[in-house]
Amino acid sequence: MQPPNMRLDILSGDVEGDYPQCVNASLDLYGIDGNQWLQIGRFCGNSSTSPVGPYYSNGIYMKLVFKTGSDTSGTGFRLRVSHSTKKAIPFQSPFCGPRFLNATTHPKILKFPELSKFAPNGETCTWIMTAPDPGMMVRIVVLDSDVQISPDDYFACAYSRVTAYNGPSPSNDTILFWCGNSRPTLQSTGSAMTLQSITRYSNGRKGFTLKYYATNETSICGGTVNLTTDKVTTLTGPYENSSSQDCHWTVRAPDNMNIRIKVRKLKQETEPTNTSTTSDYLELYDGTSTGSTTPGRWWGKSYAYYISSGTVVTARFITGASDTTRGLQMDFKAGHFNTSQEMRLSADYHDKYFVSTNYPFNYPSNVESTWKIQTDDYDQVKIAVIDSRLENSVGCLTDYVEAFDGSDSSAASLGRWCGGSQPNKTSSGSFMFLIFKTNSHTVNSGFRILYMAHYKEIDTDTGFSKVALIVMGTIAGVALLCGLPPAICKCASKRTGVNEGKNNGRSVSNQAPGDTMDTPSTEDNHKRLLNKI
Incomplete structure (x- = not known):
C-alpha cells in the first residue's frame, strides 16, 4: 500500500521576486483539507539562494498555482513529486498572523497571540523566518514567555510548547523547544528557521514575545550565565559541528541558592560501549573547577537531572569531529532544591x-x-x-x-x-x-x-506456592458453600501472569522520565538473574 501523502521537491527554480515576499511572481502550493484547499508553501527567486522545501501534501492531491509578473526573463522551475508519510504544515488561523517572516539585520518583534489577551486552546501556529542572504543565519531572542507547563515536571512541556527547527519546515531537525517562562536564545545554521507553537491547554497563559533578526555572527559556544529565579534559562550545545569543540559554561545562581538542571539530547542515541573521541558527551562540575577528576559523563541515552550543592555549576560539552548528532539542550533553574530524595x-x-x-x-x-x-x-x-x-x-x-x-x-x-x-x-x-x-x-x-x-517463594513444607495455597483454600471454601466438589471449579490455582502488564495505580513521586519501562538489551543478563533468584 502506498503512503497517503505526497512530497514535492523543487530541483531548480528561477522565478522573479525576492523570497519570501514573492510580490510579482510566485509558485504557490496547496494541499486539500476536507473540501478546501490550504496553502502549504510558496516559492520565488532562485533556488540556489532561496530556501526550497521539501513540501508535503495532506493527502493524494496537491494544487500548484504559478503566477508571473512583467519580468519573464527567468527560466521557470523543475519539480519532482514522490510519495511520503509526512503531512503539510497545518492551516494558519488569524490568531497566528503571517506565516512567512523576512528577517533583516534590524531586529523585528514576533508576539503570540497578538489578536487576543490569552493564547487560544488547541491552536498550532507556524512561522518561517528567512534571512535576506543565503550566507546569513537567523537568531531568536525570547524576551518574555508564559507558555503552559505540566505541574508534574517543570521541563516536560507536555501541555504546550514552542519548537524551533533548523530550516524552512517543521520536517527539519529540532534546535530546541521551550515552555513555561523559559527565555532561550537560539540560532539557525542556515538562512531559515521555523518556529512552531502548539497550544493544547492554554489555561489563560499569555504566550510569548521574541525578537528575530539575520546575522553573520556564529553562535557562541560557552560563556558565563547568571540565573534568576523568575525564569528557566535554556542553553544549547553546538547544533551541527564539522570539527571537534570543547565548550565551557559557568552558570551562577543568586546567593544562598542552588541550581537544578535537566539535560536532553536533541537526537537520542544509544550510549557507546567504549569512550570514543568521535562521540559527544557532557560533564557537569559542582563548582567552577574542571579538574582531572571526571564527574561522570552523559552520552544522551535518556534525560538526566542534576542538582548542585552550591551557587555555581560548570558545564563542559565535548563534540567529536565525526559525530552526526545534533547537540544538546540544558534547562537551568535557580532556587532551593534538596539533593536528598x-x-x-x-x-x-x-x-x-x-x-x-x-x-x-x-x-x-x-x-x-x-x-x-x-x-x-x-x-x-x-x-x-x-x-x-x-x-x-x-x-x-x-x-x-x-x-x-x-x-x-x-x-x-x-x-x-x-x-x-x-x-x-x-x-x-x-x-x-x-x-x-x-x-x-x-x-x-x-x-x-x-x-x-x-x-x-515456594513453601518447602507443602510444595505449593503460598499464593496457590490461599487461592486453593478460597476455591474450596466457595465450592463447599455452593454444594459442589472443588474439582468442578475451573479456576486456576496458580497466578499465571494475572498481574502482568498491570499498573497498580500507586503514584511514583519524583520519578524522572526515562527511568521506567526502559529495557536496554545490554541488561538482559540482569533480568535473567532476577528470574532465577
Missing part, C-alpha cells in the same frame, strides 16, 4: 529503574535518600544493581546503599554494599526499603537499579 515506587511485572541523585554525574556529599518499593500483597520485590560506582570502604562505612526487608529501616537488613558491587536482593513480603548515604569526602557517579515484582 524520599521516593515511593510501585513494582509490577515490568522492568523499572531508579537512580541516585545526579546519575550519571557525581552524586552530592552528605546525602541521605530513601526508596520505599511496594508491590501486591502476595508478591515479592526484587532488585538488581545494574551499575554501581560508589566510594569503596571496609565494611561500607562511608558511602553505601542498604536494603531492608520491609517498609522502613526498622525491618531486617538484606545487606549493605558500596564500591562497584552489583548484588541482587529479594524481599520476603510486598515491601522493600533502601537507604543511600554519603559522607563529606569522595564522590562518584552513583548507581542505577532495576526493580520488579515477583511471585512468592
Whole structure:
C-alpha cells in the first residue's frame, strides 16, 4: 500500500521576486483539507539562494498555482513529486498572523497571540523566518514567555510548547523547544528557521514575545550565565559541528541558592560501549573547577537531572569531529532544591529503574535518600544493581546503599554494599526499603537499579506456592458453600501472569522520565538473574 501523502521537491527554480515576499511572481502550493484547499508553501527567486522545501501534501492531491509578473526573463522551475508519510504544515488561523517572516539585520518583534489577551486552546501556529542572504543565519531572542507547563515536571512541556527547527519546515531537525517562562536564545545554521507553537491547554497563559533578526555572527559556544529565579534559562550545545569543540559554561545562581538542571539530547542515541573521541558527551562540575577528576559523563541515552550543592555549576560539552548528532539542550533553574530524595515506587511485572541523585554525574556529599518499593500483597520485590560506582570502604562505612526487608529501616537488613558491587536482593513480603548515604569526602557517579515484582517463594513444607495455597483454600471454601466438589471449579490455582502488564495505580513521586519501562538489551543478563533468584 502506498503512503497517503505526497512530497514535492523543487530541483531548480528561477522565478522573479525576492523570497519570501514573492510580490510579482510566485509558485504557490496547496494541499486539500476536507473540501478546501490550504496553502502549504510558496516559492520565488532562485533556488540556489532561496530556501526550497521539501513540501508535503495532506493527502493524494496537491494544487500548484504559478503566477508571473512583467519580468519573464527567468527560466521557470523543475519539480519532482514522490510519495511520503509526512503531512503539510497545518492551516494558519488569524490568531497566528503571517506565516512567512523576512528577517533583516534590524531586529523585528514576533508576539503570540497578538489578536487576543490569552493564547487560544488547541491552536498550532507556524512561522518561517528567512534571512535576506543565503550566507546569513537567523537568531531568536525570547524576551518574555508564559507558555503552559505540566505541574508534574517543570521541563516536560507536555501541555504546550514552542519548537524551533533548523530550516524552512517543521520536517527539519529540532534546535530546541521551550515552555513555561523559559527565555532561550537560539540560532539557525542556515538562512531559515521555523518556529512552531502548539497550544493544547492554554489555561489563560499569555504566550510569548521574541525578537528575530539575520546575522553573520556564529553562535557562541560557552560563556558565563547568571540565573534568576523568575525564569528557566535554556542553553544549547553546538547544533551541527564539522570539527571537534570543547565548550565551557559557568552558570551562577543568586546567593544562598542552588541550581537544578535537566539535560536532553536533541537526537537520542544509544550510549557507546567504549569512550570514543568521535562521540559527544557532557560533564557537569559542582563548582567552577574542571579538574582531572571526571564527574561522570552523559552520552544522551535518556534525560538526566542534576542538582548542585552550591551557587555555581560548570558545564563542559565535548563534540567529536565525526559525530552526526545534533547537540544538546540544558534547562537551568535557580532556587532551593534538596539533593536528598524520599521516593515511593510501585513494582509490577515490568522492568523499572531508579537512580541516585545526579546519575550519571557525581552524586552530592552528605546525602541521605530513601526508596520505599511496594508491590501486591502476595508478591515479592526484587532488585538488581545494574551499575554501581560508589566510594569503596571496609565494611561500607562511608558511602553505601542498604536494603531492608520491609517498609522502613526498622525491618531486617538484606545487606549493605558500596564500591562497584552489583548484588541482587529479594524481599520476603510486598515491601522493600533502601537507604543511600554519603559522607563529606569522595564522590562518584552513583548507581542505577532495576526493580520488579515477583511471585512468592515456594513453601518447602507443602510444595505449593503460598499464593496457590490461599487461592486453593478460597476455591474450596466457595465450592463447599455452593454444594459442589472443588474439582468442578475451573479456576486456576496458580497466578499465571494475572498481574502482568498491570499498573497498580500507586503514584511514583519524583520519578524522572526515562527511568521506567526502559529495557536496554545490554541488561538482559540482569533480568535473567532476577528470574532465577
